[in-house]
Amino acid sequence: MSSRGPQPGSPPVILGVVHLRPLPGSPRYGGDRSAILAAAEADAAALLEGGCDGFVVENFGDAPFHATRVEPGVIAEMAVIASHLRRQAGPEPRLGINVLRNDAGAALAIAAAADADFIRVNVHTQGAWTDQGWVEGEAARTLRSRRALAAEGVRIYADVGVKHAIHLPGHDLGESARETVGRGLADGLIVSGAGTGRPTDPSDVATVRQAVPGVPILIGSGATAATIRALLECADGVIVGSCLKRDGLLEAPIDKERVEAFVEAARR
Numbered sequence: 001m002s003s004r005g006p007q008p009g010s011p012p013v014i015l016g017v018v019h020l021r022p023l024p025g026s027p028r029y030g031g032d033r034s035a036i037l038a039a040a041e042a043d044a045a046a047l048l049e050g051g052c053d054g055f056v057v058e059n060f061g062d063a064p065f066h067a068t069r070v071e072p073g074v075i076a077e078m079a080v081i082a083s084h085l086r087r088q089a090g091p092e093p094r095l096g097i098n099v100l101r102n103d104a105g106a107a108l109a110i111a112a113a114a115d116a117d118f119i120r121v122n123v124h125t126q127g128a129w130t131d132q133g134w135v136e137g138e139a140a141r142t143l144r145s146r147r148a149l150a151a152e153g154v155r156i157y158a159d160v161g162v163k164h165a166i167h168l169p170g171h172d173l174g175e176s177a178r179e180t181v182g183r184g185l186a187d188g189l190i191v192s193g194a195g196t197g198r199p200t201d202p203s204d205v206a207t208v209r210q211a212v213p214g215v216p217i218l219i220g221s222g223a224t225a226a227t228i229r230a231l232l233e234c235a236d237g238v239i240v241g242s243c244l245k246r247d248g249l250l251e252a253p254i255d256k257e258r259v260e261a262f263v264e265a266a267r268r
Helices: 033-049 072-089 104-114 139-148 173-182 202-211 256-267
Strands: 013-019 054-058 094-098 118-121 127-130 133-136 155-160 188-191 217-219 237-240
Touching (some): 013 033, 033 256, 139 155, 155 173, 202 217
Parallel strands (some): 054 094, 118 155, 188 217
16 A cells, blocks of 8 residues: 555545636536636645645536546646646645546546546446446456556545445445455545535444455545544545635635634644
């Protein structure tokens, strides 16, 4: 396991999210690439200045999302932006890549090009019914792509019971966690609530921790300054986006004061 990743027993890793504005080709693209980069620069700087250990870059503005493969242009745009943010931030902050909805191959390629530390994969094993239809895990393809890219240093953090999804009857969160690590070879797991900004149930985190002791676990949604300490009792870090935005509005820029308050609560 990479020493740069969250580790059980170590201080929690706090990662913000840089939600990219709509990229060229997406339905809501505004026509100005420089504005996309400037907004990403400002959000990344606010997260790091506020005390985060790093951030995840994701194409959040590109809704509605493809279920799996994105266009080559999306990969190119994200690689350029992520590489720029890496240079801006320097080598120390953790950098993650998430290509929505579930293009792990694209995320790996971007991560390798931008010297990122990890990717987030919404559905790595099993399958889920989502607003993009049925999304199926491609762990075999993803692990072989990582080997082909000589990118074994890029960690794979996979969601279990992923948000914005309906899971099959009988879905067992603990068993899903064991399968995702044991057979899907994920390097760490992410536990979320029902949707973006929706709270993560601490009992779900405890279930996953019990199923895979020793495996890094991140909280993936809904954490706030008021709830983060309880969530971190069984987790090793957090990916947080919504509550760090100005006035808590998802479309707003990152608010450095909110970041500082969240980081203080998490490390208190």
